[in-house]
Amino acid sequence: MRLAALTTISMLAFAANSVLARLALGGGHIDPLAYSGIRLGAGACVLAAIALWRARRAGAGRASGLPQAWLGGSRAGALSLLLYAVSFSIAYGMVATGPGALILFASVQFSMLAWAVLRGDRPARLEWLGIGVALAALVYLVSPGLVAPPLAGAALMAVAGAAWGAYSLIGRGSRAPLSDSAGNFLRCAPVGVLLIGFGAWRAPPGLQGVILALASGALASGLGYIVWYSALPGLSRAQAALVQLTVPALAAAGGIVFIGEALTPRLVIATVGITGGVALALLASQRRAPRRRAGP
Template sequence: MSSTLWLTAVAMVAFAGNSLLARLAMASGGIDAAGFTGVRLAAGAAVLGLILVLSRRDQGYGNTRRPAGSWTSAAALFVYAIAFSLAYGRVGAAVGALVLFAAVQATMIAWGLVRGERPSLREGVGLLVAFAAFVWWLVPGLTRPDPIGTALMIVSGAAWGVYSLRARGAGDPTRVTAGNFIRTLPVALPLIVLSLVRGGISGEGLIVALLSGGVTSGLGYILWYRALEGLTALSAAIVQLSVPVIAALGAVLFLGESLSLRFAIAGALVIGGIAFALMAKRRRIPA
């Protein structure tokens, strides 16, 4: 269980870092949504493919270490990535985060309930506290959301929920993640070409997208796959509430944004609610 918690924590930090990079890229205008999505997916495929090649070489020629994954998961990954990029061109960070993670949770919790996963009272209370604090934190920044941007973010969140659900028990995380990223190349590469033709990629934008794809996406998703082996759908949904809080803290530390008392209180309640819910789950597991 301790390894699951550590893997989950690092994966959440990677996801938050990915959000910061995406926000930085879109705000600077150094890359458009098509280019960011294409470079992000292609970089992830390249880094993960290289890891498989090096792993095969280290373990001997007889070890195949071929990419795994599935076309269904790859499709969910692509839909999440392109909808995410397009949505952040139309909605603010606060509205986008709220809609995205609400959609992720709704998708994963609904599937868990369908599969017979029933939250305990403590899990339910922890989830309620975390989500309520999350909404309370975002409410002051909410304005009338762009309907198209909101719809795109809902699609992105639902697709990420599906991708995460399919990751549970899918096999070797590195092979599966590499295979899913590689399968997106037939649509990712044309997006890069389209963006280059339109002059939508600058040097700075390219670097940010490469970091997002190769590090916080590709490597982060491997850790998430491994963490999912020890999480229920409900637990996986709950812990992802921490990502916007971590991302906001990162914005304070690295982007120079101010830290409000409201954020400090809400962030503490979100993390506390998550810990309460996950500890409840841990108590139900026999020693």
């Protein structure tokens, strides 16, 4: 029961990031760069505070806690996080909640798959079938038409997804995910201050936009990641990947309920195609994994 609750809360938090961003940016309440900076700063404060609290509970002194939080993570991880946050925010100024989350999710999966293939992994036919279905559904989603998302916004969201995929690959072997997350956010914080200043110069933020950015950074991102990392030890790799298939659907539902976005046939078909194709590829990969381990 506890595992199910933690998993549900974390998926809702991930979907909430899309809804909050679209509320703030689609309504013009804040500049995308200022939104990114506030989100990164708020996430850094929450994650660093919790990392320090845990370090002190574990017996680390006041003097050693802060350096540990700063030394977690890596420059590559911070750079990936920064690229994701900025691309994500700019894209959500143009793309609706559901399509944006779907493109983001698909790009994350495709980028991680591409890396695995480059590293020598050779997907089986059933995996390629699932990948082909998902890719075809993504092309259908962004193909020209009255309800297609703007191409520039879709491209930026794809960049955000690729950056998040890189961030996930960099952190895959982390032994201290909380400390590494805090360190990556803290490395981004100085750039976040510059983003806030430049974004405010371009367009003074409204109070609603600031509140939504703070909620995204502190709650949906900072606390959401902590809940997710608490759930991960109880999930297999396949379960962790498959449960994330719910995020685009949850984000689309949030866009309909809280923003009044339309549920179009194109979005429904693309959602079924992308999530179904990725699920097929993941399940086929799991079936192939025991054979890979049993080989020489």
